[in-house]
Amino acid sequence: MPALPLARYRFTFRMAEALRLPDYAGSLLRGQFGAALRRTSCMTRATTCDGCPLRTTCPYPAIFEAPAPAAHALQNFSHIPNPYVIEPPPLGTRAIAAGESLQFGLVLFGRALEHLPLISFALQRAAEGGLGRERAHGTLESLDVQDGNGTTFTCIWQAGDSAIDAHDTQVRLDPAPSSTPPARLDLHLHTPLRLQHQGQPVRPHALTPRKLIADLLRRITLLAEFHADRPGLLADAPALVRHADTLGHHPQLRWHDWSRYSSRQQREMTLGGALGTWTLEGELTPLLPWLRLGEWLHVGKNATLGMGRYVLSS
Incomplete structure (x- = not known):
């Protein structure tokens, strides 16, 4: 399997004031990230990106509002996956006291990696301007990067540094790591984990390995094509999806609902997904590299908010 342009970063902020978080903070952090990135990137100060003469060169839409192609062999897209994933504090973290650290992850894929200094600066500005409804202020203390094995973090920037240290932004996932x-x-x-069928969420009892693998491979395929110029990365995806039908599985899952306010739709939205442990059994070797890649990229609806994050064990 070729190396892929991919990295997981960990941002640590020291909060000067207490910060209250919703039950699931992914939506809040994504909103703060997007607003700060747009303020930092936008040169025209237009109210929307539609019709902007700089849209094709501006980093904001490339990262946060990736434009869909006008035509595509697979289908006509209204939107495509964005090349980032916010990984918020653990589910249920409701407060960060004054003087304590707010820590969260950010996964970047493909060309988005080139914009890490801009992204880091935008997040610094967001924290300095205040987070959450109370506008709690904080400062960025450090930025770490995880190694390609998904284990150790190394500091590549800390307060007072003039630039981010050079670091590896390639991940190679061997098909048979053992x-x-x-x-x-x-x-x-x-x-x-929120997998959907015909616009409706698939509940835990109806989840299948085929649905999981199909949605995961589709996400990887689109990210690789549109953000890393790798259109042929998953030419064998149909065969892999068929192979998933041969797997046994034992879901020990429960449904978890959470709510967020959508500024775009001007209303409160209830989202939910499956939590727990899902066991797959059978000939897993052909699927292993893609399942391991899913540990980085997540799977399912609202992956950019951090939903659909899983960790594998055997």
Whole structure:
């Protein structure tokens, strides 16, 4: 499997004032990130990106509002996946006291990696301007990057540094990372997994390995094509989806609902997804690299908010 342009970063902010968080903070952090990135990037100060003469060169839409192609062989797209994932504090974290640290992750893929200094600066400005309804102020203390194995974090910037240290932004996922490929994998869902069929969420009892693999491979395919110029990365996706039908599975999952306010739709929205452990059994070797890639990129609806995050164990 070729190396992919991908990295997970960890931002640590020191809060000067107490910060209250919703039950699931992914939506709040995504909103603050987007607003700060637009303020930092936009040169025209237009109210929307539609019709802006700089849209094709501006980093804001490339990262946060990736434009869909006018035509595509697969289908006509109204939108495509954005090349980032916010990974908020653990589900249920409701408050950060004054003097304590707010820590969250940000996964960047493809060309979005080139904009890390801009993204870091935008997040600094967001915290300095105040987060949440109380506009709690904070300062960025450090920025860490995770190694390609998804284990160790290394500091690449801390307060007082003039620039972010050079670091590896390639991840290679070997198809058989161990001499004995596992016949069983547990997916531990850390944030709600929301797979949809015909616009409706698939409840835990109706989830299947085929649906999981199909949605995961589709997400990887679109990200690779539109954000990394890798249109042929998953030419064997149909065969892999069929292979998923041969797997046994044992979901031990529960449904978790949470609400967020949509500024675009001007209303409160209830979203939900499955939490718990989902066990897959069978010949997993062909699927292993893609399932491991899903640990970085998440899967399902609202992945950019951090939903659909899982960790594998065997």
